Structures are given as C-alpha cells and as structure tokens.
Amino acid sequence: MNIESNNPIPPDAHAHPVSPDPIDELQLMRYLDGRLEGAEKSAVEELLRTSAPARRRLDALREENHLLREALENISEPSRRLSDKVVAALHNEERFRQQALRSHRMRRNILWGVGIAASFFFCVFLMKPREAMGTALSGTGGTLVMSSGERQPLAKNMNIYEHDEITTAQGQFSRIRLGAETLIDIDERSRIAIEKSKPEPSFRMHQGHLGIATAQQEVTLRAPQGTVRIAANSVVDLWLPQPSKAEWPAWLMTQPAAAEGAASAEPPMVATVISGSISIANEKMPEGIAISQGNRVTFTAKERRTRKVDLAGSRVIETRRSTSWHTSEGILPQDRTIIGLLEKPDFQDLGERLGMNRNTPGAIAAALAQLQDGMRASSAAERAERLAAGQQALRVAYEPLHASDERRDFGRMLEGLAHLERGRALMERVAAGKEELSTAYAAFDAARVAFDEALKVDVEAAPAPAAEKPEWARQIAAGIGVTLRDLTPANQSALLASFNHAVAQHWMLTTESVIGERPTVAAREFEGLRNWLSRSVEGMAARLAHGLVLQRAGSEKTQKAIDAYSEILAVSTAGWGEPSRRLADGLKQAALVSLTRLYAEIQQSDKARAAAEDFWLLYPLDSNTPAAQEIKSIIDRSQLKDAAHALQLGRFELAVENYDKWLTAHTPAGAAMDAPEVAAVRVGLLKALIGLKDGGRARQEAAALLKHAGAEKKAELEKLAAEAQMLPEKTEQALELLKANQR
C-alpha cells in the first residue's frame, strides 16, 4: 500500500481532500494502534526513519490519543447504587411468583374439600357466562374495582369485564388491552370505567390522563365533556387537566404580577391526535366533528377549540411513543426528595436545629425570635427593617461565644439568610418603584459575604475552582430521601450557606448593571449544587438557576441557558407526590417564562411563541396565573417590537400583520380605542398602511386617530392623514393581507 497517499479516508467515507498531504494519516493511526503487520508496517517504519514530518505527525497523533484518554478518564459514580433498586424490585417480583406458587399448591389441596360448593358456583358461572373485554398487560400497578364493588390490585393477565373500573394512584401506570388489539395506557391518578365490548369497545373516562392506540377497531370514549370516537389505527392522548397548583420559585425570581379574573369554571377535556383521527361530539356539535393528526382539541360540553400542534418540535407534548412506565413490571417511579432548601427560613426552628440556644445567652433566642417576627411582617418595608434589626441583634448575641465554637459559623450563616430575605423584601419595593436597586444589591452582597465567612472562604481571594465533594453531599448521597433535617448541624449550616451563596450571587446579577465574572462563578456553583443534589427537587431548582445565570453571561452562553431550561421541561414528574410536583411545576413554569423572555430578547419571535405555546399545552388551566400573564405580556411586547422593526425595515406587510394581531387581542368590542398604548400602536399601524399603499384603511385609521388626538400629536397625524389622502383606494396586496388578517 502506498502510504504517501493523498487520500487519508477510504473511498467509502466520501472523502474529498482539497489540500495535498504527503502523509497518509489513517495509515499512521493504524500503525499507532498496532493494527499493521508485515509489509504495511515495514513501509510505515521506513517512512518514519526517513521523514521528519511523518515523525512529527506521529508524535502529534500520539499526543492527540493521550489528550483524548485524559479528557475521558474521569470516572463518574452514580449518586446511589442504581442496581440495588432494580434488583430489589426483581426480588419483589420473584417473591410474588413464589407466593403465587405456594398458594396454588394450597388451593389444590383444599379444592377437594370445597368441591361441592365450587361445583355449585361453577354451574352458576356456566349458566351466566361472562366474556372478558380486555386484559391487564403490564405496568407499575393499579386497582380493579368490580361491578360488585370488590377491589383487587390489578395484576398481569387479569381479565377485565364490562362495568369494571380501573383506578391508578400516584406512581401507578397500567397498560391494558381492550377488545381485539386496542392498547390503553392509563397514567397515574386516573380512573376509567369499561362500558361494553360489542360491537366495538367503549369506556368512560372520569379522571386523569390516557394514551390510546387502536388497531382494526374503532373505540368510543365518553366523558362529561362529550364523546370521542377514535378511528381505527390511531394514537391519541386524552387528558382531563386540573389547575397545576404550581409554586412559583420566589426564592429565585420575582413573582410576576397577579392576574385578574377567575379560571374557567367548567373543566375541559384535551385530546391530542398523534396519528390517525378522532371525532368529537358534544352538546354544541352533536353530530360530531373530525379532528386529524397533529391537532389538539380542547372541549367542554358547549365549547370546542382546535389548534395545530408541533408534535415533533414541542418540548412538552406527550407523544405516547417512547418507552414508559406502562410497560414496566415491578419497578415503581420514585418520588423526588425535597431537601428543604427552597422554603422560607424559619429562624427559630433553624436555631433550635443548629443548637444555637443550647447553653447560650438568652439574647440569641431573642434575636432569632425577632428575625422570625420580621419574616411575618406583611409590608415589605417593615419586613426589611425588622430583618436588619434582627440580624444586628443576632450578631451581637453570638459574639461572646468562644472563637472555636462552631455556632459562630452557624450564626454567620443565619445572618446571611436574614440579609438574603431583606434583599428580597427590598426587591418588592424596587418593583413598586419605592427603592433603589443599589440598596437591594447591597443586601445581597452582605448575604454573599456572610455565607463566605460561614463557610470560611477567603472573600478577597480569587474564586476557587470546583471544590471536592463536600461532607453534606456525601451525607445526602448515602441514602434515599435524606433531607436537611437528617444532616448534622454543621452540614445543615454548610449546605444552607453553599446553596444560598449561589442564590445571593444570582440576585446580585439581577441588580447590577456591569456584568463581570460573576455569571461564570455563579454558574459553576449552581452546576456543582445540581450534581450533588441531583435526586432532589433542589437539584432541578439549581439547574434552573444555572440557566438564569448563564443567560446573564451574554450571548456566548445563550445556547447553554436554553439547554438548561429545556432540561427542566424534560424532567418527568411520574411518581412524584403532590408537594414535589407543585415545586416542579413552579420550576417548569419559571423555565418557560425565562425561555420565552430569552427568545424575545434575542428577537427570535417564532421560538418565543413556541415556548409560550408550550406553556398553554402543559398548563391549559393556568391561564390566569402570574406566570401565564407574564408570558402573554412578553409575547405582546415582542409582537410590537417585531412590528416596529418591520416598519423600520420597510416590511410594511409584516408590520401591518403584527399591529393587527396586537389590536385584535387588546381591543375587544367596546374597549377604549383612544387609550395611550392603543393610540400609539394605531399610529404605527397607520404608518405601515401608508407604506403598504392601502389608501382605504389608512384614511379610515387617520380619521379615527385625529378624532381623539391631543394637541401634541395633531400635527404629526395631520401630516400622515395628508399622505393617506394621496394613496389609491386599495392595492391588491393590501386587500389580500386584510382578508388574511380577518381570517
């Protein structure tokens, strides 16, 4: 083989080298890997003897291999023994099998003893045969409620008859086969009732979330909202949503303003057609209406709204295609631990747990009570003031403790928490325009320094590289479900200080205008926390915070921030209990708000709208929550920004489209058309209409605006009205756009 070849990659790799290279790199790689023999090996060795560039290349390849090994050598350990859980579940299955075997033998022995009675019941059974309508196939559990009211745990291969009900609790997912080949995946917290099997299966859905895959038969599902007929060979996701009860992460982000108005009284059903088609019939449309693949329909007895959804692109749509807990046998999805870092501090309880009151002056207990009292103050100003006084009192109270007493560090950590809470109270005042940002910044900085000192970190020194695993992380990793309260006092204090140190830095970032190295330092801290808290809700929270600080680091880290938010949205909450689910929903909503805001900021309006759309898909009943209102407001602002930008670039058609959409959403019939914001938008629309040469509409807009214009705007509007007068009635392009916008 000629090793001084110009073709380093074999022809099957479609290589097209453009610069001639006298050395065949692939052949050198093979030599280095010991994959050459005989003549080929000799040829390479000869080349290496005679060619200095070839030797250089070989050295570089060796260096490359070395670097690759070095880069990949760190071995990571899972945070717990993964196999233990799998094996434990398998042992459970095995125990059940053994028990079933034993009870089978026992039954055989007593069978003779109850022969006559059994024969009698058997005869009755033969006289009234029942035909099984379906079978339980797999899953993590469920309960079968028979028509007699008797309840049995749903087991594999168990027959299901007409009028049976199946319910699932938290963590229980079941797959059943109905009729010939219809598969129903019943999610946790669901309830369905089987109605009949012929001529085609039908059942009733009372609660929860289902996935249905039909084969050759149609299936009918009834619910209070209406009837869904699922065509043969279709896959559908059906959901009776509940308001999410999400807990906004106020420890990390300022809560958006509360919404007005009440949520819809009548709960809807949501059906997403993943493939095939369905037909929906309700009171409004008793004859039914067909919904095809890629659409999501939300309907009540009297209303119906269908929208197209991006099945492949959405981060949140349940496509019912991946492997799921419904196919699992034995292993249950686990709840996520809440370590206890996200709740508001209870200073007295914390002081008790950290032993602050043990053989110490009464002043410490009094200062902690003062801080706790401050936390209860309803006004932000009062809260900030009382927390500041409490912090000072605590400082003075623990000062007499011996220098080696670890409770001095605990006291400093508690001071940090007081500063952090004071900073949050001041942020509430900043939002109300009653306080300067710099005051809040100073409080967060004081918190950061207090946490540094509690952790005995040199605040003047450069930020340390990722530290080795702290003791509290080892204690948390040692068992499942370990919370803050299970840790030693020193570890409780260290964990609270570490977590809140990063949180304080995040708040500093939101209050400072000059961004230096802080985002990188804070990102590193949150990344470490996320790894060490990976199996808790706090791990998920640290990932959200990680995304937020990366976003502040500027355009270079934008993609990483998007990845962080996407990861939050991808977290499955299967098997989670109510408290952890509420926190997770809050984190997901905050991630969606951040993602929408980020895309709007970088002027990717389509993606901002897609993120907003994901919010409505995931939380259809949360439209009046602060998070939903914030998303609406971001999208509105983005729409106006797009319109103004399009107007500036002379893309009048796009500008008219965006202004029209905004006005349609914000000026319902009867609304004031002369409100300042609306008037400003209408002036923009008028300019865009003039640019588009739509004389008819431009004159109409100009006349309407002139009617309500104040003196300061009059001159500008008259000039625009004069321009509108010169235009033709309507261009063909404008007419088409108007029709499209009206549609």
Add this chain to the structure above:
Amino acid sequence: MPISLESGLSISTITPGPSAGEDDAQVNLRQFAQFAREHEASIFTYVLRMVSSREDAEDITQEALYQAWRTWNQVDPEAAGGYVKWCYRIAHNLSIDTLRKKKPRAADDEEMERAADTKSLRPEEVYEHRVQAGQVQDCIQSLDEKYREVLILRYQEELSYEKIAEILELPVSTIETRIHRAKKMLREKLERKG
C-alpha cells in the same frame, strides 16, 4: 474504569451454582444481581458521557439493567461479549433515543462533517500549542453522537476496533473511518475555539 467484554463471557465462572431450594429463576436473579453491581458504574460512566446529564444517565442505566434482565435468557453467555456487550448495546440505544428526543441534529454538525471531509487540519498544527484536556472534553461533548460514541468506546473504555464494531453492529472499517473523522472534527472545533 475500562470495561472488559471478556468478563461477561460466562456468568457461571463468576457465580456459584444453585443453593439448596433455589430454582432456575432464583439462580438467574442472583447471578444478574452480581452482574448488575459489578457493571453499573462503568455503564453509568459510558451513558453519562453520551447524554451529559447525570439525571438522564442514572435513569438510562437503571432502565438498561432492567431491560437486560427481561431479556437475560435470550443472551448467549458464551458468545463474544456475552451479557456485558448486550447490556452496553441496550444502554447505547437508550442513550441515542434520549439524545434524539432532546436535541435534533443541528445544521452546524452537518457543516462540521462536510468540513472534516474537505479540509485537512493536521494534528501537529492543532497540538503544537498547549491544548488542555478540559478543552478536548468540551469539544467531545459537542460532537454528533455517532462520533462521540466511538471516541468514548475507544479512549474511555479502551475497546478494540473489533469490540466497538460488535457493540455498534457496524463493520470495523466504518468504525475506523468514524474515529478518524471524529478526530478531524475535534481538531476543527479546537482550532475554532483557539
């Protein structure tokens, strides 16, 4: 911890036979438990490198072990690689599924692949300056999964080309080409990072 495919050649060599009162299913389960404990860390490391998320890696490793158990009786322990290869194959497929679900392939990756074919950045040009292992690690994470997996199996798990070919069910020549191309793309990324 490099894996040894040979260690999975015969499970009977690492576990004692049935104890009194044990049936086949119980013996199998005991053997599986030992196997799972021995290999969970190395499978986890491989998956973590692939998916870059500890949470996903833990879930995938667990799922892989569970699926491995469900198909335990279908594997020929005497075949090359035996149970270990089988388990890696499952973990690999689950990792790829997760990656595809999370992140569609970026246009940049295709651009980079084309660049690797048409541009010949020589290793001595890239490595003449001090390159940190951390930089290399970042660049590996940003490679397309089909290139990342061969580098991980070759340089983390230290597998031969033949063993990688068995796990990925590809010809050895393709593995060789992929490793070569992966390295070229890596150099391109390192060069761009400066």
